[in-house]
Amino acid sequence: MGFLRVIRKWALRDKMPIREIARRTGVSRNTIKKYLREGIVEPSFRTPDRPSKLDPYAEKLSGWLVSEQRKSR
Incomplete structure (x- = not known):
C-alpha cells in the first residue's frame, strides 16, 4: 500500500488527528x-x-569482518 494512501486512509476514514499521523x-x-x-x-x-x-x-573491511567472525570468543 502506498505511503500517501495510508495517510489518506488514517485521516479521512479513521478520523485520526494529523498530529498522531x-x-x-x-x-x-x-x-x-x-x-x-x-x-x-x-x-x-x-x-x-x-x-x-x-x-x-x-x-579490506569485509575481509576483516570475515576473519573476526571465524575467531572464537
Whole structure:
C-alpha cells in the first residue's frame, strides 16, 4: 500500500488527528497537511546515487569482518 494512501486512509476514514499521523510516520505535520490538501499520488523526490567514502576500502573491511567472525570468543 502506498505511503500517501495510508495517510489518506488514517485521516479521512479513521478520523485520526494529523498530529498522531505525523507521530506514527515520522513526517512533519506540515508535510502531512500538504499531502492531504494536494492531489499528488506519491512523493516525487529521488535520492541521488552517491558513492560511499568507504567504497575504496570495502574489500579490506569485509575481509576483516570475515576473519573476526571465524575467531572464537
